[in-house]
Amino acid sequence: MRISARNLFLIDGIGASCSALFLGVIFTQFNELVGIPISSLYLLAGIPCFFILLDVYFYKNIQIKTTKALKTIAFLNFLYCLISLIIVFTHRDRLTCLGWAYILLEILVISVLTFIELRTAKHLNKQ
Numbered sequence: 001m002r003i004s005a006r007n008l009f010l011i012d013g014i015g016a017s018c019s020a021l022f023l024g025v026i027f028t029q030f031n032e033l034v035g036i037p038i039s040s041l042y043l044l045a046g047i048p049c050f051f052i053l054l055d056v057y058f059y060k061n062i063q064i065k066t067t068k069a070l071k072t073i074a075f076l077n078f079l080y081c082l083i084s085l086i087i088v089f090t091h092r093d094r095l096t097c098l099g100w101a102y103i104l105l106e107i108l109v110i111s112v113l114t115f116i117e118l119r120t121a122k123h124l125n126k127q
Contacts, residue, residue, distance in 0.1 A: 005066040005124065006059060008117055012073055013055030015113065016048035019106060023048070027102075034099035040087050047080050070121035074114045081107045 003011070024045025027034045031041070051073070058069045088095060088103050095103075 002123065003116060003120065005070055005120055006062050008070065008113075008120060009055045009059040009073070012077070012113060012117070013052050013059065015109065016051035016055060019048040020045045020052065022102070033096060034102060035094040035096040036087070036091055036099055037094070040091065044084060044087060047083065051076065051080075067121045067124045070117045070124070074117040074121070077110050077114045077117070081110055 023041050027036065028038050028041050031038055034041075036044075054073065054076070058064065058066075058073070084103055084107060088100070
């Protein structure tokens, strides 16, 4: 079963919304549960906010180069994972088990989505 490119943009946008909500709202209110400084949480939440805008743009303008758009989103997701890891390792002495669990789970989910986006882009290239 293949997921359409349009649905991938929707899924990516929903995921980015969840990330922004957790990092920018929930974890900033309960900072002691995750151990990531609030300024770093806002930085990590800001990136998915940009992704939401990009995903909405790609979703609404499906006539654009879909393969290139999927590769762009996949690459940005990969960069976000790297930035997340850098921030987490910078604050590793303060991070709680919940903080580690959230970041690692988020990276796992994003990695799977990135793989699917790249596979879909490759499949579209062959058509």
